[in-house]
Amino acid sequence: MKQSRELRFSAERTLGKLAKWLRILGFDTSFEPETDGQPYIEPGRIQLTRIRDRKKDKLPEKRIFITSDHYIEQLRQVLQSLKIEPLELCPFSRCIRCNHLIEMADKTDVLGKVPDFIWETHDVFHICRRCNKIYWPGSHTKRSLDNIQRLFDD
Ligand SMILES: [Zn+2]
Structure with missing residues (x-):
């Protein structure tokens, strides 16, 4: 390797x-x-x-x-x-907005900082400690994964 x-x-x-x-x-x-x-x-x-x-x-x-x-x-x-x-590659490890590495966040910590229906339907959240942007797995991630896969297709 x-x-x-x-x-x-x-x-x-x-x-x-x-x-x-x-x-x-x-x-x-x-x-x-x-x-x-x-x-x-x-x-x-x-x-x-x-x-x-x-x-x-x-x-x-x-x-x-x-x-x-x-x-x-x-x-x-x-x-x-x-x-x-x-x-x-290390997809979804970095803040898209500010380039800082993101970290796992406790679900309780993001209460009130994401839309209620997102909070109720997700258990895994990541946060950027520099700009406070919060990330969760969603349709955007699925689309992103499809795009990443395409990069290595001939
Ligand atoms: Zn950030």
Whole structure:
């Protein structure tokens, strides 16, 4: 089996949906890293860009030029160019909104913070301790899993 590696990404402003999906897959992904129109390249992150020709390119191997307009194809491109395998994913482990790792939450702790019918029909909740967003398994998760499966279909 492949040695485990930590893949971290930095997505350009135009790649918001790709960034969100990389977070759904469990990858540490920063987003909107531009300041004053200049790309901010965070050390140790693989830069995802739609701009092919950038001068002063010091770390060409740390960048992936995204060709497709569609996020599933974009994801596919990232997974294929880094030869990422399904076992390297850790879906639903990270906050989609702020990129922080999420934790299990006690059902009693989320009472009043999620809709009543959700609280009554679910027993497993996760919470982001940074932005307080609460997650629970639902139809969105099912759809997400289907999408993830599609990524590895030929
Ligand atoms: Zn969060």
